[in-house]
Amino acid sequence: MHFILNRFRRSARQWMGLAISVIAGLGISSCATIATQDAAKRLAQTAGLIDEVKSFGRTLGIEPTQALSKTVRDGPPLGMLWIWMQREGTLALSAPMDIRMAIGYAAEKERLRIEQVYRVDGYSVYYRQGNEFADSRSLATASFADEPILRRVKVILHEDLHGDINFALPWEIEEGIATPLGSLAAVEYFRWKGDENNLRNAASSVIQERQASRELNLLAAQAQNIFAQEPVEIAKEKILALLDNYPAYQKQFERQVRSQHVLTVLEAKLSHDLAYYRYYDSIAALAELAPNLKTLIGDLKQIPANATIPIVDEFLRNLENKYGAGNNGRSAP
Numbered sequence: 001m002h003f004i005l006n007r008f009r010r011s012a013r014q015w016m017g018l019a020i021s022v023i024a025g026l027g028i029s030s031c032a033t034i035a036t037q038d039a040a041k042r043l044a045q046t047a048g049l050i051d052e053v054k055s056f057g058r059t060l061g062i063e064p065t066q067a068l069s070k071t072v073r074d075g076p077p078l079g080m081l082w083i084w085m086q087r088e089g090t091l092a093l094s095a096p097m098d099i100r101m102a103i104g105y106a107a108e109k110e111r112l113r114i115e116q117v118y119r120v121d122g123y124s125v126y127y128r129q130g131n132e133f134a135d136s137r138s139l140a141t142a143s144f145a146d147e148p149i150l151r152r153v154k155v156i157l158h159e160d161l162h163g164d165i166n167f168a169l170p171w172e173i174e175e176g177i178a179t180p181l182g183s184l185a186a187v188e189y190f191r192w193k194g195d196e197n198n199l200r201n202a203a204s205s206v207i208q209e210r211q212a213s214r215e216l217n218l219l220a221a222q223a224q225n226i227f228a229q230e231p232v233e234i235a236k237e238k239i240l241a242l243l244d245n246y247p248a249y250q251k252q253f254e255r256q257v258r259s260q261h262v263l264t265v266l267e268a269k270l271s272h273d274l275a276y277y278r279y280y281d282s283i284a285a286l287a288e289l290a291p292n293l294k295t296l297i298g299d300l301k302q303i304p305a306n307a308t309i310p311i312v313d314e315f316l317r318n319l320e321n322k323y324g325a326g327n328n329g330r331s332a333p
Contacts, residue, residue, distance in 0.1 A: 039142045040073075046145040046152065047071050053156045056189050061297040062181075065163035066136035068156055071145075072108075078137045079109045080130055084272045085123045089232040091224050092271035094309050096172050098123070108141045117264065124267035126260065134162030150201050153189055158182030166301065172275040173307050177300055179276045180283040181293075183209060188293055206284060208248060213280035215246035216273055223270060236266050249273075278309075282316050289323035 047070075054064035085099035086092060105112055109129040117125045131141045132155050144152065161167060161178040169177065183206050190199040223239045230238065240262065243250040253273075257265050283300075290296040299322075303315055 039145070042145040043071050043073060043140065043142055046140050047073075049149070049152060050140060050156055053153050053189060054160060056192060057157050057160055057185060060185055060188060060294045061166075061301075062157060062160050062185060063163060063165045065134065065160050065165070067134050067138045067159040067163070068132060068140050068144075069136070071140040072142065075139060076106055077108050077131050077139050077141050078135075079105045079107050079112060080133055081105065081112070081114070081127060082129070083117075083125065083127045084268045085120065085125050086267040086271045088122055088124055088267060089227045089235065091220055091227070091267060092172065092274060093220060093224055096170065097268070097271050097275070100171065108143060110143060114259075116259070116261065119264060124264060124269075126257070126265045126268035126272050128256075132159060134159045150186065150190075150198055150205065153186045153202075154182050154205075157185045157189070161185075167303075168305055169303060169307055173303070173309070173312055175275045176277070176279040176312070177283070177303070180206075180209075180280040180287075181297060181300070183280075184284065184287050184293055185297075209277070210281045210284050211248040212252050213277040215249040216270075216277050217281075219243070219246050219249060220270055220274055233263075236263055239266065279312070279316065286316065286319055286323065289320065291323075 050068055054069070058064060081103040083099075083101045083103070084097055087098050090098075092098070109131050112129070114127065114129065117127060132138055132144060138159065144155075147155075158178050158181075161181055162174060167174050167177055183202070187199065187202040187206060190202050193199075219239075219242060222242060223235075226235045226238050229235075243253065253269065257269055283296075287293055287296055290299075296319075299319055303312060307315070
């Protein structure tokens with residue numbers, strides 16, 4: 001009898017353990033199902049947002065493209081690894097960067113973590129990863145759906161601006177046009193929606209990026225002079241020490257190079273940022289003078305396809321004179 005009772009107890013414990021395991025497994029499975037359902041819901045909401053933002057962009061003269069027009073529900077994602085290289089001791093102030101390349105991979109960006117870029121003799125190297133780019137193969141991912149709505153709206157408009165139907169310019173020119181216009185169009189989108197909270201956030205973001213643009217241009221001019229006067233390694237240390245004088249740009253710089261070696265990245269990162277932010281403050285200032293953003297976008301579309309940095313500088317000065325002479329100013333966003 002004692003033997004039978006012990007055997008029953010052992011069996012009971014085993015069945016209880018199995019039951020607990022099954023219940024726990026069901027709980028984990030249930031949580032995973034809920035998480036998957038939530039992700040699917042956010043992705044569906046983002047698909048709706050994309051359609052709405054693209055339609056709104058058209059009212060400003062931004063013709064929609066196939067970039068981000070679909071989500072990963074419609075097919076496998078394509079990730080991109082972008083690499084920019086600039087000769088050590090130089091900056092792309094008045095000319096294109098020395099080397100640009102993009103490598104595609106069939107996954108979301110989170111699934112391919114770059115450990116680090118090792119030294120490339122004679123070059124500074126900066127890289128970024130992403131699933132959002134100006135191509136029909138760019139699909140909205142779950143991680144994109146998790147981004148704050150302001151960033152999603154800016155990215156959707158930015159990538160549409162890159163479509164050849166809108167701008168077909170050299171890379172270092174086109175990025176400098178699309179970046180501020182995407183931010184300014186996002187302000188107008190939230191104004192149209194009557195979303196006061198995100199309208200304030202979008203307007204505040206423009207102010208911050210304008211300040212970073214001004215600081216970057218000043219820092220780049222100083223850096224070029226330092227590179228002309230000092231050995232490269234000493235010059236790099238001096239330029240990095242100057243970042244404290246430019247807090248708005250410093251914050252952006254340090255956030256974006258956090259996983260990269262700062263001495264390796266310096267020239268390439270500054271040159272990369274010049275392509276994106278060289279004209280940001282100037283174009284935002286033009287938006288304050290222009291009758292409306294649609295007019296500004298239409299006028300900027302007249303930039304010659306073979307434009308160089310000096311040509312664009314002159315084009316923007318002429319627009320400033322045109323808007324100033326027309327006395328058609330409007331309030332800043």
